[in-house]
Amino acid sequence: MRRRLLQSLVPMVIILAVVAAVPLANYIATSTSRTLFLSRSNDADWFATMAESPLQSGDIASLRELAVRYHQLYATPVFVVDVDRRVIATSRSGVDVKEPDLKVALDSTLAGRLPAEPAALWPWRSGEMVVARPVVNNGRVLGAAVLRVPTEKGRDQVERGLLLLVGGLLIAIGAVVIGIVRPITRWVLRPLNDLDNATHQITRGALDTRVSTDGRAPELRRLGDSFNSMALSLHQARQREREFVADASHQLRTPLTSARIHIEGLSRLSPTARFALSDIDRLGRIVQRLSRLAGADRPGIEAEGSEAPLDLAQAVKERLVGWKAVYAADDLELIIGEMVPGGVAPELEVDDILDVLLDNAAKYGAPPVEVSVLRDGTEVVMAVRDHGLGLGSRDLKKVGERFWRSAHHREMPGTGLGLAIVRSEAARVGGRVVARPPIGGGLVIEVRVPLIDDYED
Structure with a gap:
């Protein structure tokens, strides 16, 4: 019965998941593209500001040096053109302003408009992202600063996001299938409710909880025995942990006190020793907190009063x-x-x-x-x-x-x-x-x- 139900519901759930995944995948690609575009737009704005004076004075040596340094630092080619689309300063040779993507960006930028955001980055697409900003003085466009932004890292990020999305959808499909099948099969699995309740009791700290195995089917009896063995092991491990924390905090007090006495003597002579003394005090407070933690976990032992401000x-x-x-x-x-x-x-x-x-x-x-x-x-x-x-x-x-x-x-x-x-x-x-x-x-x-x-x- 459960197999037949799964065979009919799982394909439907998969189809719904795919339909939901399409807009999510588009959002991941668009968001990554927009983030990269905006981050590089700030750099383009800065170059546009720095290019304003050289475009008016004709002294472009410093502007060319800035472009080269930016290219070396961020592996991003950059160039500046005047209003006639002549390349004034560039970080690499061979710039062709007639390339389709550059032409579209310059048409908009030199007209005083900001270019539209680029298309979404997809792993199977290649090419650079063009980011252009106008160089403006008193409302007059003098030229444009253009960045050719590599997109390899952005496309790798989108690829990782899509893989996470696919993994999340697989997990969601499993969760939905379990959520649908569980109510139908609950009446068959009623004997397991005791085991489920006992598990919740253990997660809340009641490690002495056990389940009854009397009168159960052989399979459930073996499962109950295994659960009881696991609970006993957890209880013993917690007990050993408490004893270790208590013993460790107790053993650390004496050497810490001795170290503090010696360093306190040195602190009268050296400021650095006083600096170390404060670290010893901080370590002592950590040991006190460990001691209180071990005591608070033990039944019947109350935690110490709150410390002074x-x-x-x-x-x-x-x-x-x-x-x-x-x-x-x-x-x-x-x-x-x-x-x-x-x-x-x-x-x-x-x-x-x-x-x-x-x-x-x-x-x-x-x-x-x-x-x-x-x-x-x-x-x-x-x-x-x-x-x-x-x-x-x-x-x-x-x-x-x-x-x-x-x-x-x-x-x-x-x-x-x-x-x-x-x-x-x-x-x-x-x-x-x-x-x-x-x-x-x-x-x-x-x-x-x-x-x-x-x-x-």
């Missing part, structure tokens, strides 16, 4: 002791601004957050770097400011996104995860991260966390 200003000042030495070693200036005491959640990882912000300021910004802690209504604000180039309005909205990096810093080492970690740490205690351009230039990253009302200075 953390003075954010004091925690920042202690961490800055080590960072001042790091900055001084690199001939960078680190300024400690106003430090207003304010209580925050004790689980806020201040050291981790400050390490990311100061490391980013040193790598991507410019000195001096200023750190301050202020109160703003019901929030305590830790702000790190540098005096670098800052970020544009579009980039400011993307700060904290995973793997995002500014176009000015993509050639520098990094993963694009630092600020995402900071945002996650702040959100864990109900806080947020704000990036803004300060007066005088540069960039300010603010970590805003709730102020604990009952905190006493």
